[in-house]
Amino acid sequence: MDMHEDIAALKRDLRAVILAHNYTLPEIQDLADFVGDSLELSRKAAACRAPVIVFCGVRFMAETAKILSPDSIVLHPNEFSGCPMADMASPEQIRKYKSAHPDTLLVAYVNTTAECKALVDICCTSGNAEKIISSLPAEREIMFLPDANLGRNIAAKLKRPMSFWPGCCPTHNRIQPEQVAQAKAAHPAALVLAHPECPPAVVALADRSLSTGGMLKFAREAAAREFIICTESGIIHRMQKENPAKIFHTLAPEPLCPNMKKITLQDVWSAMRNLAPRIELPDEVIRLARRPIDKMLAVQD
Ligand code: SF4
Incomplete structure (x- = not known):
């Protein structure tokens, strides 16, 4: 066999x-x-x-x-x-932050460890972060963790002040505006889709800033035939399979996450x-980590 x-x-x-x-x-x-x-x-x-x-x-x-x-x-x-970004926030650091800022709401991107999720108020994904942040009381302070790029991109869109954890996805954070400009010059008819884990200067050059799920949906539904994809290049395999008549370009150098491979x-x-x-995982961690996920799903669904 x-x-x-x-x-x-x-x-x-x-x-x-x-x-x-x-x-x-x-x-x-x-x-x-x-x-x-x-x-x-x-x-x-x-x-x-x-x-x-x-x-x-x-x-x-x-x-x-x-x-x-x-x-x-x-x-x-x-x-x-493993995910280097998830490892940029530890339970000890979060406990310390909470005791220094007891009134601040902690919003954790799902890219966090289970132990960290167990300590936060609500989770979000790159696809629902805007909806989750908008659901929180306007008068409450927010700490967004661990991805400062995602946090900054959402805060700018919603015009909502927030604090940002000093973390990032190394793969997306390496993407430079110059790479996007080069790709646009080479493929002027292509629409630029950027993941919100990219730095704000990259997102500013994009036609759309979308989660991976959002990019796949957009690629299927858009009338456009050509796209420049500013995220980990592995997604192009599925995009191409689902849209054989469309053209997808990655950047140079190609954004790759070695851990995902x-x-x-x-x-x-x-x-x-x-x-x-x-x-x-310990039962208690499962129980506590489930709460911010369930809260997120209640807002999202
Ligand atoms: S691309 Fe890799 S490093 Fe970046 S968030 Fe995903 S798993 Fe983590």
Whole structure:
């Protein structure tokens, strides 16, 4: 049997669901039952009540799946696939901040560890951040963590003052306005779509600032045929598959997240065979981390 057949057989035996983030390797996306952004995937997993969830994405995403499906075994096929941005906020730092600013609301991007989520007031994604921030009382101070770029982009759009945690996504933060200008000069008919994790100077050059889910939807629905994609280039695999007649350009140099590329077919096969590495979280962390996620979903839905 080849690796794909082996994985398919294990999937049947385990009644497993395989989830892959939009930035993972093309062969992982092609193997998955669902491809999407982190929250979309975790919600899909919870809805299908699979006893085994194989989460191909970085660790905080697999943790979110565990929080939403605590009774499932959540496999994270490569335990070294972490998110440097999520690691820029630690529970100790958040506790310290809270004791110094007891009246400030803490809004955490889903790109945070489960332990950090357990300490905040509400979560948000790049797709719903505007709606979440707008739902908070105007008189309350807000600390947005851990992505200062996303926070600044949302604050500018909503004209709402906020404090920003000194964190960023290294992959998006490296994108420079000059790269976008070069791509626009090379492809003048293309629309520029930028992820809000990019620096504000990059977002300012974009025709639209959208989450990965928003970009995929826009690419499907827009009359335009050509796009410059300012986010991790792994998403272009799915965009091209869904829109074979349209043209998608990445930037030069290509924005790549090395952590998102760590999970291989071999890792998926091995994790399913050994039922490890799996995500284990203390019950109390699951209980507390679920609250800000549920609050977010109540506003979003
Ligand atoms: S692309 Fe950025 S935010 Fe996403 S996993 Fe990589 S480092 Fe983290």
